[in-house]
Amino acid sequence: MRAYYFDNLPGDQRLPHDFNPSRPVDPDTLQSIKVESWYIPVEGHEDKLDGVAKERDYRNRDVIEISKNGLGDIYEEKLKGFYKEHIHEDEEIRYILQGGGFFDVRQAPSDQWIRLAVSAGDLLVIPAGIYHRFTVDERNLTRTVRLFKDEPKWSAIYRGTESESNPHRIEYIKSISVAA
Ligand code: KMT
Ligand code: NI
Numbered sequence: 001m002r003a004y005y006f007d008n009l010p011g012d013q014r015l016p017h018d019f020n021p022s023r024p025v026d027p028d029t030l031q032s033i034k035v036e037s038w039y040i041p042v043e044g045h046e047d048k049l050d051g052v053a054k055e056r057d058y059r060n061r062d063v064i065e066i067s068k069n070g071l072g073d074i075y076e077e078k079l080k081g082f083y084k085e086h087i088h089e090d091e092e093i094r095y096i097l098q099g100g101g102f103f104d105v106r107q108a109p110s111d112q113w114i115r116l117a118v119s120a121g122d123l124l125v126i127p128a129g130i131y132h133r134f135t136v137d138e139r140n141l142t143r144t145v146r147l148f149k150d151e152p153k154w155s156a157i158y159r160g161t162e163s164e165s166n167p168h169r170i171e172y173i174k175s176i177s178v179a180a
Helices: 027-032 046-055 068-082 167-179
Strands: 002-005 036-039 060-066 092-107 112-119 122-126 132-136 142-148
Touching: 027 036, 060 068, 068 132, 112 122
Parallel strands: none
Antiparallel strands: 002 112, 036 122, 060 142, 092 112, 092 122, 092 132, 092 142
């Protein structure tokens, strides 16, 4: 996984949006906003992924293919939805099987976007309460395992007044201020 500051320029969300020269984000910065990642080669990943799932109490999972093929007519609409800034009340855990994409996460308190470029083998954990969004890249394909603590339910809370007062948002902000 590569992490760098998003260039904030208009244009296709599927393009890298890397500054020139690039402004990489170091592991300490990712740690300070509670983003975690591992690399597990896809070939023979099952046991290792099961290990992480067991250790962190992720009891459910499904596989989703974000592509024209996988989603058909709703592909473009889904892409727009994933790219709308939101939070969740649980961690977002993704293991990329094929293709890749970009998870953009907001660094607090500066509110700068950090772009996480993921490809096959990347396991990414985005904490509850962090503002983020997702897009496929120019490959137009992300096949990913979604891991869940409980039932595979997934609701997004879009950024606004309500998200700001959400207890998981407040808890997240508190947790990163103490850690800093
Ligand atoms: C989310 O909530 O941001 C997503 O599930 C993105 C799609 S999974 C790569
Ligand atoms: Ni999300």
